[in-house]
Amino acid sequence: MQVFQVSHLSKSFKEHQVLCDISMSVNEGEVVAIIGPSGSGKTTLLRCATLLERADGGEICFGDLCVAGVDKNGSFAYADKETLKKAHQRCGLVFQNFNLFPHMSVLDNIIDAPVHVQHIPRAEAYAEAMQLLMKMGLLDHAQAYPCELSGGQQQRIAIARALALHPDILFFDEPTSALDPELTQEILNVIRGLAEEHMTMVIVTHEMDFAAQVADRIVFMADGVIVEEGEAKSLIISPRHARTKAFLAGLNR
Amino acid sequence: MDILTIGLEKTAQLLPLTLELLKGLVVSAEIFFLTLIFALPLGLLVALGRMSGSVILRNIFRAYISIMRGTPLMLQLFVWFFGPYYLFNIKLNELSFCGIEYRFSAVIIGFSLNYAAYFAEIYRGGIESIAKGQYEAAYVLGYTRWQTFIRIILPQVIKRIIPPVTNEVITLVKDTSLAFSLSVLEMFTVAKEISSASSSMLPFVIAGIFYYIFNILVAGGMAVIEKKLNYYR
Numbered sequence: 001m002q003v004f005q006v007s008h009l010s011k012s013f014k015e016h017q018v019l020c021d022i023s024m025s026v027n028e029g030e031v032v033a034i035i036g037p038s039g040s041g042k043t044t045l046l047r048c049a050t051l052l053e054r055a056d057g058g059e060i061c062f063g064d065l066c067v068a069g070v071d072k073n074g075s076f077a078y079a080d081k082e083t084l085k086k087a088h089q090r091c092g093l094v095f096q097n098f099n100l101f102p103h104m105s106v107l108d109n110i111i112d113a114p115v116h117v118q119h120i121p122r123a124e125a126y127a128e129a130m131q132l133l134m135k136m137g138l139l140d141h142a143q144a145y146p147c148e149l150s151g152g153q154q155q156r157i158a159i160a161r162a163l164a165l166h167p168d169i170l171f172f173d174e175p176t177s178a179l180d181p182e183l184t185q186e187i188l189n190v191i192r193g194l195a196e197e198h199m200t201m202v203i204v205t206h207e208m209d210f211a212a213q214v215a216d217r218i219v220f221m222a223d224g225v226i227v228e229e230g231e232a233k234s235l236i237i238s239p240r241h242a243r244t245k246a247f248l249a250g251l252n253r
Numbered sequence: 254m255d256i257l258t259i260g261l262e263k264t265a266q267l268l269p270l271t272l273e274l275l276k277g278l279v280v281s282a283e284i285f286f287l288t289l290i291f292a293l294p295l296g297l298l299v300a301l302g303r304m305s306g307s308v309i310l311r312n313i314f315r316a317y318i319s320i321m322r323g324t325p326l327m328l329q330l331f332v333w334f335f336g337p338y339y340l341f342n343i344k345l346n347e348l349s350f351c352g353i354e355y356r357f358s359a360v361i362i363g364f365s366l367n368y369a370a371y372f373a374e375i376y377r378g379g380i381e382s383i384a385k386g387q388y389e390a391a392y393v394l395g396y397t398r399w400q401t402f403i404r405i406i407l408p409q410v411i412k413r414i415i416p417p418v419t420n421e422v423i424t425l426v427k428d429t430s431l432a433f434s435l436s437v438l439e440m441f442t443v444a445k446e447i448s449s450a451s452s453s454m455l456p457f458v459i460a461g462i463f464y465y466i467f468n469i470l471v472a473g474g475m476a477v478i479e480k481k482l483n484y485y486r
Contacts, residue, residue: 145485
């Protein structure tokens, strides 16, 4: 079953076309890694998917819920506020620089949205948050504030915060780019754990080895288009397209 | 008369003088607290208007702030006090209600509207200093715009604006003496009257000490709040 789908998506910033006729879909339980040189449009694609950025044309759907597409009059439009809100219940986003709420404790960061957005009883949200914290190995830090934690710990809280809302699909925007190399592994391990639980995920990353290991499928983007996509290991080991070969060769040097 | 009796006489004068000034200080404190009660929330509304998406609304509030900051507070007090009579021929005693003289109400109106403009700019600076990522995180988590402002943005803004607000509040303590211009019997007016009647500097010295102590307490109180909010970076 398809959890997420974009077709013929396009997006420009002024004159500059950032996304050009992008089509991709993600099945339930699938892990897709998006790789490519900086400026290739990976992050913009993720921001369009999570509705942080408005696309100029195409279609965006979460399962049976379409948030953008061609309306009755034949012009491109976004759905009404209610539909967008429903879409937000279906997807989560983990940012490059965490974006935790600094004035809230770790626990409040995780339970605030379930309690105030989804109106889940506090006790229930609390119990769930504690489980998530245990899973992240941060149970001792429930009452701490984000500023007291390392980058890796903060990112794990951000992942827990996103998971607490039970998204159908979780997007990661370069989740380890703001971290020291030694902290990168702890985040990659968390994501690996989620993949083993068959969490549906789309991960923009520069960690090629990780992408090859964890992702089912890799999408290679350059200059706003999807150049090549395919089964993860084979794309890394034997890319077909010249652009992909050049990119991967450049990384290994 | 020996030196001792003169000393006693002086001390005996000091007590009623201090009591009179303290009565004035109560009025000064009333102006101070009422202004804060009205101007702090009003300033937030002005700040939101100033940052509104509507160009018309934005420019109205921009003009409001510009006028409030660009003209003397004393002049504004006169406008609020005499305006109703000169412009609309309303008798000033008709404007008093619940036993509150209009000259006092005019001071509160003038101070609140003036300080709201200053507070608005402080709020705006604070709101604009919050990183875009905070809004984005809240949006992706499904918060409404109002929830985002109340739960995520405002608490962080309050922490950041404590130092500039402290500045304004300390200025307000001293500015209450401008109510002198409308003959409201606050501490400075009282000090001026007693000083003229007794040809003495002493009332001003004591009033000065009281203003200073008032501000020490205000600064101390704000420092406590600042420290309380220091639990996060």
